[in-house]
Amino acid sequence: MLGLYEPDEGSILLDGTDIRQIDPVDLRKNVGYAPQDVVLFYGSIRENITMVAPFAEDHEVLKAADIAGVTEFVNRHPSGFDMPVGERGEGLSGGQRQSVAVARALLLDSPVIMLDEPTNAMDNSTEERFKAKLAENVENKTLLLVTHKASLLSLVDRVIVMDQGHIVADGPREQILTALKNGHIKVNKG
Numbered sequence: 001m002l003g004l005y006e007p008d009e010g011s012i013l014l015d016g017t018d019i020r021q022i023d024p025v026d027l028r029k030n031v032g033y034a035p036q037d038v039v040l041f042y043g044s045i046r047e048n049i050t051m052v053a054p055f056a057e058d059h060e061v062l063k064a065a066d067i068a069g070v071t072e073f074v075n076r077h078p079s080g081f082d083m084p085v086g087e088r089g090e091g092l093s094g095g096q097r098q099s100v101a102v103a104r105a106l107l108l109d110s111p112v113i114m115l116d117e118p119t120n121a122m123d124n125s126t127e128e129r130f131k132a133k134l135a136e137n138v139e140n141k142t143l144l145l146v147t148h149k150a151s152l153l154s155l156v157d158r159v160i161v162m163d164q165g166h167i168v169a170d171g172p173r174e175q176i177l178t179a180l181k182n183g184h185i186k187v188n189k190g
Contacts, residue, residue: 049065153177
């Protein structure tokens with residue numbers, strides 16, 4: 001989706017345009033991405049969020065941080081957004097690292113947001129708060145959500161189920177969830 005790898009076959013279209021025809025800088029500016037394996041660096045929380053846009057306005061940083069749940073822990077720290085982050089996110093919990101990565105992905109208010117397991121290290125209450133905030137802010141955007149958690153599927157309209165690299169189901173959320181529940185779609189559990 002970000003153009004880092006070319007597909008083995010077929011093409012990836014964004015608004016009907018093959019992504020190979022889009023300047024990679026423009027493509028990445030228009031896709032906010034938070035990976036499953038979060039990479040943070042030595043610096044402050046603010047620096048880690050704004051690495052994609054170092055000159056971001058304070059209100060943009062605050063909005064992204066609020067949606068992602070970063071404000072929940074920086075507001076309790078005496079340094080606030082200047083709270084230090086160790087190399088690879090040392091000093092932060094897994095959920096806090098994820099929150100920073102999601103805030104980074106949301107900072108540019110991109111029309112496409114791609115989140116890979118965005119809550120796998122968050123506790124249930126943090127996840128619920130994140131889902132509610134994100135739902136308010138993804139209207140009129142494309143949200144691509146990679147997850148194993150059924151609890152996150154309330155954020156999407158369409159579900160694509162993959163098994164060992166192959167699409168085994170694709171359709172409206174409720175239709176796919178019902179088919180999975182009733183055993184009409186088989187996926188390898190291993």
